[in-house]
Amino acid sequence: MAAGIEEYRAKLRSADEAVAMIPNGAFIVQGNAVGEPPALLEATARRARAGGLTRLTMTSLLPLAASARSILAPDVRNIIEWRSIFASGADRKLIASGEAVYAPAFFHQVPRLYREFLKIDVALIHVSRVDKHGYMSLGVGVDTSRAAIDSADLVLAEVNEQMPRVYGDSWVHVSEVDAIVATNTPLTELPAAPVRDEDAAMGRIIAEMIPDGATIQLGIGGVPNAVARSLTNHKHLGIHTEMFVDAMVDLMEAGVVDGSRKTFHTGKALYAFAAGSKRMYDFLDDNPAIEGHPVSYTNAPANIARNNTLISVNSTLEIDLTGQCCSESMGEVQFSGTGGQHDFARGAFDSPGGKSIIAFYSTAKNGEVSRVVPTLKPGAVVTTPRTEVHWVVSEHGAACLKGKCTAERAQALIGLADPKFRDRLTTEAKRLRYL
Secondary structure: HHHHHHEEEEEEOHHHHOOOOOOOEEEEOOOOHHOOHHHHHHHHHHHHOOOOOEEEEEEOOOOOHHOOOOOOOHHHHEEEEEEEEOOOOHHHHHHHHHHEEEEOOOOOHHHHHHHHHHHOOOOEEOOOOOOOOOOEEOOOEEEHHHHHHHHHHHEEEEEEOOOOOOOEEOEEEEOOEEEEEEEEOOOOOOOOOOHHHHHHHHHHHHOOOOOOOEEEOOOHHHHHHHHHHHOOOOOOOOEEEOOEEEHHHHHOOOOOOOOOOOOOOOOOOOOEEOOOOOHHHHOOOOOOOOOOOOOHOOOOOHHHHHOOOOOOOOEEEEEOOOHHHEEEEOEEEEOOOOOHHHHHHHHHOOOOOOOOEEEEEEEOOOEEEEEEOOOOOOOOOOOOOOOOOEEEEOOOOOEEOOOOOOOHHHHHHHHOHHHHHHHHHEEEEEEHHOO
């Protein structure tokens, strides 16, 4: 029997036995999004409810269902302090009510924050089955887990038979963990975004801005899905993204993406984390065309720029007439997080032939509210400053803001607004002396 397998078996514990190793008062980092370890989180919440813990601090980005029903549940709020680095439906209301706190961060810097700025006591990670050499893959959650493992005093691993094994810098050896909990649990799946009439228009506009041979970064949602559907006649595209999504499976299976013209990791699709359907998770498993890497690598602007013709597509909630993009708050209320939008805005612009695209629906609330506004709402967070914004796209067209003065920016953005709001925006632009 291989030494790695022997060590794996020696470290096997039940979830309750594993979390019994967590010291009271610990600062805990857990896997992000689909990489959150459900059995370990539920056992941690059970121990808290039973009185085995009186104080913990826990953190991650984009907590999902497993967190919501365990460590974010109402009956452990007085024991577990939650620090969000990217809010989701699971913790958004807690942040708004003051029951949890939010920590702003660029996504690519989070691993460094773990290593240099936070004292991490425990890392809870979610990994794949072990191989004969004792290695497990971080699968859908490569992004910040390596930094958490390296920084923590105690590492607890949930080994899930259904976690894909992914190539790249995703490997964890059994010698690096202190206890192992074996599970066979389906990964959280994200529902497909509803299709809106505006999606097809934006998909066509953006697809026309992407030449054959380009490398793309797409987020999740209706617009990225529409872009992917509009790319079916393209050739030799590559992928360098923070988030791997179902639309990328479609493009790879259709032969549209082959990575053959990539100038950074030629032939490989790079990502930091993945979220979507079981079909996508199965596609990632043991696929040599795909590599998972820490977000400090995928999202470092200098690495993004090593791809020629890198086209990034991200979205925003509100944009003012000078080009400031609020992509993470509804006025004073934290809605999501900074994430990697700014990382890719800078990296794509610095890529030879690259474009950073911020896409948005021109209206919200069934057409009653304009997303193009004279000035951002009070308390709104500027996720991507106007100095970084390159291209902006709505269903009404596209405009490049680089090199434009405030008057030219205002005119361009008014042209991307819904027609029924343009007269009002023009009046406000004159009041603000932009026009």
